[in-house]
Amino acid sequence: MRVMVAWCPDWSVTAGLFELAEAGDAGPVSDQPAAVLSNNVVEVCNAAARAEGVRRGQRRRDAQARCPELVLLPANPERDARYFEPVLATVEELRPGVAPIRPGLLAVPAPGLYFGGEPHAAALVAQHLVETGVWDCRIGVADDLFTAEQAARQAMVQDCVVVPPGTSAIFLQALPVQVLANDSNEAEGRELADLLRRLGLTTLGDFSRLSASEVSNRFGGFGLSVWQRAQGVAPTALGSRTPPPELACEIGFEPPLESAEAVCFSVRTTAERFVQGLAGRQLVAVAVRIEAEADGVVTSARTWLHPRCFTSRDLVDRVHWQLQAGTAGSGLRSRRDPGSVRAAIERVRFLPETVEPAADHADGLWGGGADEQVTRGVARVQAMIGFDAVRTPVLQGGRSAADRQATIPWGERPVGLRPVDQPWPGRIPGPAPARVFSTPLAADVVDEAGRTVAVTERGVVTGEPWRYRIDASPDVAVRRWTPVGSWAGPWPVDDTWWQQGDRSTDRGRSARFQVVGVDGRAWLLVWRREGWQVEAGYD
Secondary structure, X not given: OOEEEEEOOOHHXXXXXXXXXXXOOOOOOOOOOEEEEEOOEEEEEOHHHHOOOOOOOOEHHHHHHHOOOOEEEEOOHHHXXXXXXXXXXXXXXXXXXXXXXXXXEEEEEOOOOOOOOHHHHXXXXXXXXXXXXXXXXXXXXXXXXXXXXXXXXXXXXXOEEEOOOOOHHHHHXXXXXXXXXXXXXXXXXXXXXXXXXXXXXXXXXXXXXXXXXXXXXXXXXXXXXXXXXXXXXXXXXXXOOOOOOOOOEEEEEEEEXXXXXXXXXXXXXXHHHHHHHHHHOOEEEEEEEEEEEEOOEEEEEEEEEOOOOOOHHHHHHHHXXXXXXXXXXXXXXXXXXXXXXXXXXXXXXXXXXXXXXXHHHOOOOOOOOHHHHHHHHHHHHHHHHOOOOOEEEEEOOOOOOOOOEEEEEOOOOOOOOOOOOOOOOOOOOOOOOOEEEXXXXXXXXXXXXXXXXXXXXXXXXXOOOOEEEEOOEOOEOOOXXXXXXXXXXXXXXXXXXXXXXXXXXXXXXXXXXXXXXXXXXXXXXXXXXXXXXXXXEEO
């Protein structure tokens, strides 16, 4: 069986730019220098970035120094797999039996003479991939999977390299051992390539001329499998996937509709058909992507999450919220040209992104519990007052009590939050305060002599806190002095000083104290050059 491999280089970058383009924050995918970062290190970069001197393994600041206009993308394997799904479906329409190897790389049994020969078949696949928006695609055909992948890596953009039958070993023998680093087991492949290069075996041909026993004894099982690939005799077993069932539903409007209310009224039947189609397969959707088209272009696209599972009413509500977010008056503005006239919606599409077995969301034997009743109640309130009006508090990383708080719309997955597991120097120790003021209260703290307590550049207090007073608040009726029973601190922080201009102003310098009054009340106070404030209270 001959194997055809389609390779889309730098797929993580391509998928990230696709995501930005859908949000209206990026231009053509192939023109922008971009890189995917993991732990502030370049993991993948595209050809436009490499032309500016960006390389894998560079730190973020070095990459930006070489290319200031570099688009930085976070690493997201789920995003890479999601945007590779249309590529798999496109190839699957031409030749069944597609085997996804990893996002950006797929294999399929070569069609032989069905499309007029392997070069013609490869050209047809490349044409269909370009029509889906994937411009950089390269195809290789050979007797085995490893050789076909290396052939694809030798091909030019939208071109193919066909290795004639029985010539895999000849094709591979001139390739450098560094190609082993592209193996699915990248760490072992890179380690083996470095070892072979130090031993003087610089090409796969040098490695293949060793005997099987020598390779097995020196390099182990992985080395023996690589040796078989270099010989062009490695067995090929494609794990062809089963095409997923068509669960998406869509509806077109003729003539197009110009108001969100009219669209919501018209999609109710489609939403019911979508939910019933999932129910017929004993499935429910917990993440649904809703797309709206105008003038043949997707002008609004968003993935919605649900803490339980979507009903048809939930889907109609999401359509309404999504269209309202992009409306101006009674119509929708085209994302291609935000300044143009309003564009009417001509198609709405529901695509399930995450489905789960319906049994996992079935009602209990004696009806729903308290959590389910709360979920349904919150959903009804959200439907009445709006998506962003009902929010859920979540914890994120930060130094102050206010920084560690964040809210997200109810039902959404928290993304873009500061990591909690980082050290955050200057963070106060536990226990956490029970109440954090949205607007800090003004306060005064003095020492025994009545002088205002301050903190020096070295983090030393100018005097021991002796008394404090807090501005009037709902629970502090009058502004009176309270003797300090005990205190802890300071926890100095010098942050964002680079945004303050002259460092000598010390505007980024602050220090936090835990103060307990003789009345038993505890407060979290913060000192700045502007004065004292109360950030939170301990109840």
